[in-house]
Amino acid sequence: MYKIPANTLFMGKRLIYMPECHSTNDEASKLIGAGGEVNGTIMITDKQVAGKGQRGNRWEAAPAKNLTFSIVITPTRFSAINQAYLTMVVSLGIHDWLSRTLQQKKVYIKWPNDVLVADRKVCGILIENHITGNFISHAIVGIGLNINQETFQAPLAVSLKMLTGKAFNLQNCFEQVVACIESRYLMLEQNEFVLIKAEYLERLYWIGEPHYFISAGKRFSGIITGTDESGRLVIDVNGTSKTFDVKEVSFVR
Incomplete structure (x- = not known):
């Protein structure tokens, strides 16, 4: 109670x-x-x-x-x-x-x-x-x-x-x-x-640090730079900013 x-x-x-x-x-x-x-x-x-x-x-x-x-x-x-x-x-x-x-x-x-x-x-x-x-x-x-x-x-x-x-x-x-x-x-x-x-x-985990992620079954290296206006994750991948929704990317630890 x-x-x-x-x-x-x-x-x-x-x-x-x-x-x-x-x-x-x-x-x-x-x-x-x-x-x-x-x-x-x-x-x-x-x-x-x-x-x-x-x-x-x-x-x-x-x-x-x-x-x-x-x-x-x-x-x-x-x-x-x-x-x-x-x-x-x-x-x-x-x-x-x-x-x-x-x-x-x-x-x-x-x-x-x-x-x-x-x-x-x-x-x-x-x-x-x-x-x-x-x-x-x-x-x-x-x-x-x-x-x-x-x-x-x-x-x-x-x-x-x-x-x-x-x-x-x-x-x-x-x-x-x-x-x-x-x-x-x-x-x-x-x-x-x-x-x-x-x-x-x-307070965001991994922001500004190089780490590995998986999207569409492929592993890649990138750096989290923030979130966009819709709350999607923004990752810098080889100098290109890419956005990901909740089910589109996972963290590799």
Whole structure:
């Protein structure tokens, strides 16, 4: 059972706790379909049996060990062409909290919205935007944050407990991370697009470094230089800038 965050303006003020569910994003979608959405509503569960990840992957989370929740957002006339900025502010909010919690460890955002510590994935984000006309009518922000789990099938997954050797209070973590996300989201409501993107790029994994990638089954070397106006990854390949969408490129480590 989770309590309503005391330190937010609107996120989590309506909190729906489910001991177990298929997917918090799916439950949020049902809520919206029934006309029951309220801006900032959070659906949270202890056990998610079919959590969603990027690229159609499943999210691995042991019951009652991690944070698995979805935030329903209904932006005020937020143009669909700027939807990449929602990904940025959510990623930045989680990055802010992790950086404060893990002060001696380097935290990065791996494009488009995974969060890594020591080259290992500690958080995954899946945002489902619903567009009406030229605007986002609502968005479902699904978050999986590894807190106290000690083993994973995925070789590059890691939790806060694995990184620090200590257990964390899930309620405290929940309240703190939601407050950080809300703080960043309010920047979006104030149209601070230039600052948001600059801070996102400052924290971007592999930016400005030569690395290998795979696209269309071919391995190539390139340097990440940033993202374009649609949020696609920009990689310099032998002096030519190429853009890639989420399913068009993968990182080689």
